[in-house]
Amino acid sequence: MVLLRDGQTAYFPFLKLDFDMNKKFSTLMLALIIGLMIVAIGMGFLFGPTNPIPWILMGVLVVIVIIYNRRSGRDKLEWKDEYSVGIKDLDDDHKQLIILLNRFLTAYEYHTGEAFERGTLKELLDYTRYHFDKEEKMMEDYDYPGLAEHREQHESMIAVVGQFQKDYEARGHEALQGVANYLYGWLISHINGTDKLYMPFLTGKGLS
Ligand SMILES: [Fe+2]
Numbered sequence: 471m472v473l474l475r476d477g478q479t480a481y482f483p484f485l486k487l488d489f490d491m492n493k494k495f496s497t498l499m500l501a502l503i504i505g506l507m508i509v510a511i512g513m514g515f516l517f518g519p520t521n522p523i524p525w526i527l528m529g530v531l532v533v534i535v536i537i538y539n540r541r542s543g544r545d546k547l548e549w550k551d552e553y554s555v556g557i558k559d560l561d562d563d564h565k566q567l568i569i570l571l572n573r574f575l576t577a578y579e580y581h582t583g584e585a586f587e588r589g590t591l592k593e594l595l596d597y598t599r600y601h602f603d604k605e606e607k608m609m610e611d612y613d614y615p616g617l618a619e620h621r622e623q624h625e626s627m628i629a630v631v632g633q634f635q636k637d638y639e640a641r642g643h644e645a646l647q648g649v650a651n652y653l654y655g656w657l658i659s660h661i662n663g664t665d666k667l668y669m670p671f672l673t674g675k676g677l678s
């Protein structure tokens with residue numbers, strides 16, 4: 471994680487390599503354990519449906535999958551009231567951006583296939599552009615003095631993601647690690663940092 475001049479944080483792939491390697495390793499281990507348990511369950515049923523062992527193993531399997539999913543779920547972003555910028559329309563957009571980012575992260579982390587990965591990333595970026603335009607128009611309408619700097623933040627994010635998209639065209643799925651890490655770090659720090667800067671000004675103009 472690197473602190474940028476406006477207090478935002480940027481995430482770079484190599485800095486999160488350990489984390490991603492650990493995650494990949496635990497996913498592989500889980501797949502191995504599930505595979506072995508399925509084999510054991512199948513063999514257990516060879517001794518008849520009254521044999522309790524396969525039923526117990528099936529229960530353990532379900533518990534393992536539930537626990538793993540809950541642990542994975544903690545990595546997803548969640549909306550918090552403290553992220554509010556005091557303007558419902560923009561808060562709703564930010565909530566939607568978090569939903570779309572989580573959808574993209576799920577598509578990437580679970581290797582759901584190129585079409586779905588590409589679709590969720592496009593949906594997220596389209597909505598991001600739509601939201602940036604709306605936010606900038608609102609700041610423009612009320613002569614917000616920090617508009618130029620804020621717009622610069624939006625444009626630099628779009629440029630970075632554009633580079634990642636080119637990388638994706640060249641390298642496919644593996645390139646998404648960079649965009650996932652970047653967006654994961656960027657989104658909340660922007661909503662809860664840069665966007666918060668216009669809050670007193672715009673709410674002071676009567677927006678809510
Ligand atoms: Fe925003």
Ligand SMILES: [Fe+2]
Pocket residue numbers: 605620624660664665
């Ligand atoms: Fe913004």
